[in-house]
Amino acid sequence: MEDSKVIEIFVAIDDFCHDFEELVKKYRIESKTPGHRNRKGKLSDSEVMTILVCFHHSHFTNFKAFYNELVVRYWTDLFPDLVSYERFNSIQHKVMIPLMLFLKTRALGASRGINFIDSTTLKSCHIKREHQHKVLKGFASKGKSTMGWFFGFKLHLIINDKGEILSFYLTKANVDDRNLKVITSLTENIFGKLFGDRGYISQALSDFLWNDGIHLVYKRRNNMKRQNLSDTDRILLRKRALIESVNDELKNICSIEHTRHRAPKGFILNIISALTAYHFLPKKPSLNITREEKESQQLLMIAA
Numbered sequence: 001m002e003d004s005k006v007i008e009i010f011v012a013i014d015d016f017c018h019d020f021e022e023l024v025k026k027y028r029i030e031s032k033t034p035g036h037r038n039r040k041g042k043l044s045d046s047e048v049m050t051i052l053v054c055f056h057h058s059h060f061t062n063f064k065a066f067y068n069e070l071v072v073r074y075w076t077d078l079f080p081d082l083v084s085y086e087r088f089n090s091i092q093h094k095v096m097i098p099l100m101l102f103l104k105t106r107a108l109g110a111s112r113g114i115n116f117i118d119s120t121t122l123k124s125c126h127i128k129r130e131h132q133h134k135v136l137k138g139f140a141s142k143g144k145s146t147m148g149w150f151f152g153f154k155l156h157l158i159i160n161d162k163g164e165i166l167s168f169y170l171t172k173a174n175v176d177d178r179n180l181k182v183i184t185s186l187t188e189n190i191f192g193k194l195f196g197d198r199g200y201i202s203q204a205l206s207d208f209l210w211n212d213g214i215h216l217v218y219k220r221r222n223n224m225k226r227q228n229l230s231d232t233d234r235i236l237l238r239k240r241a242l243i244e245s246v247n248d249e250l251k252n253i254c255s256i257e258h259t260r261h262r263a264p265k266g267f268i269l270n271i272i273s274a275l276t277a278y279h280f281l282p283k284k285p286s287l288n289i290t291r292e293e294k295e296s297q298q299l300l301m302i303a304a
Contacts, residue, residue, distance in 0.1 A: 001057050001070075006078055009053055009280055014046040016102045041091060042081040048088070048095045049102070051079070052269070056254040056277035093265050099272050107279035109164025113192030114236060114289070116243040117158045117200065119177050120250070121145050122170075122257050122271075124152035135261050143173025155256070155271070158186050158194070159243050163284030166190060168275060178202045183209070193217055193233065195240045245285035246278075254278050 051071060060066035067085050076082060083091075124140040125133045130151040133140070140152050156169040156177070167186045175182065177199040187194070187209065194209065196218045206216045217233055219240075220226065229237070250256045256274035261267040278284075 001054060003075075003078060005057065005280070006050065006054055006075070010046060010050040010078075012106065012280075013049045013053070013102060014044075016106055017044070017046040017049070017098060020098055020101065042083055043079070043088070043091070045095050045098055047079055048092055049099050049273075051088075052092060052095070052099070052273040053277045053280065056256075056274045057280070061255060061258065062260075093269065096265065096269050096272065099269070099276060103272055103276045103279075107165075107276050109160050109162065109166050111166055111190045111192065112160050112162070114161040114287075115158055115166065115190055115192060115194045116160075116240055117156070117186070117194055117196045118240075118243040118247065119154045119156045119199070120247040121147070121150050121173070122153040122155055123150050123259060124261075124267075125259050127151050136264060136267060139172070139264060141172040141174045143175075155250075156182055156186060157243065157246065158190060159246055161242075161287040161289050163242065163246055163286045165246070165275065165278065170271065178205050180205070180208065187212065187214055190214055193236065195237055197240060239287055242285050242287060249281065249285070250274060250278055253281070 051067070055063055055066050058066055058070065060070065064085055067088060071079065072082055072085075082088075121143075124136045127142070127149050130142060133151065136152075142149065142151050143154065144150070150173060152173050154171050154173055154175060154177075156171065158166045158168075160166055167188065167190070169182050169186055171179070171182060177196075183205065191213055193215050194217065196216065198219050198221060200216065200218045201221070201224075209216045217227070217229065217237055219237065254274040254277045256271060258270070261270070
């Protein structure tokens with residue numbers, strides 16, 4: 001990973017941290033405990049967040065190896081006050097809230113009228129070891145996807161035509177993709193067309209989204225009547241595989257899924273940092289829709 005990319009990520013996160021710290025100072029209720037200290041650590045929050053995000057851009061699949069073999073050995077000029085891995089492991093959870101806020105406010109895209117929805121599996125362990133699994137016991141559950149049974153969670157995503165993540169929602173594995181609570185949260189800032197697979201077939205869901213100004217378009221089963229779709233909608237429905245490419249990059253490049261978590265906090269932090277790392281990828285799957293095509297698509301939507 002090039003130093004320039006690390007600096008780019010650090011600058012974006014550090015600018016956010018300065019704004020976040022100002023808000024915290026403004027609204028914080030001061031502690032009246034005698035002898036209370038608020039001493040800063042060697043590593044700032046922005047440095048900890050940067051290291052966590054950069055891990056998901058590296059070829060390492062083990063964070064301990066990444067920290068000891070890359071960060072400590074070659075990034076001392078970028079992070080002059082590095083601490084031991086054991087110390088870093090104990091302080092990394094304090095940046096969970098700032099990193100989540102950075103993801104929600106600075107690392108998500110905006111809807112452009114063409115949106116794609118899907119869910120992907122996040123396995124906690126092999127399905128045969130579900131009863132032996134203890135780290136996420138009580139949180140993970142058993143579910144079934146198109147690839148068979150699994151034990152873990154579902155990550156629900158909505159992206160735009162540029163491959164940018166617009167919203168996300170983490171649920172147990174046994175939660176239906178058409179769950180209204182999940183869909184309501186996902187589509188809060190979405191407008192226009194929403195393309196999904198056969199897992200979103202539901203007239204009630206279509207009517208619910210239509211009332212919010214969203215047209216749900218999904219693949220029909222063979223025994224269902226055909227939808228009256230325009231040529232543009234038929235083409236875009238065939239391009240729904242775009243979100244499958246995003247799921248693939250999250251898993252194979254950003255390493256959002258692994259089964260070596262030691263605590264639920266680490267599981268959540270790994271997901272947040274992986275989604276943030278996706279924002280900084282130089283190239284994302286995209287439909288490459290030009291501005292003229294976008295304007296014509298908007299005119300067609302208004303005319304319809």
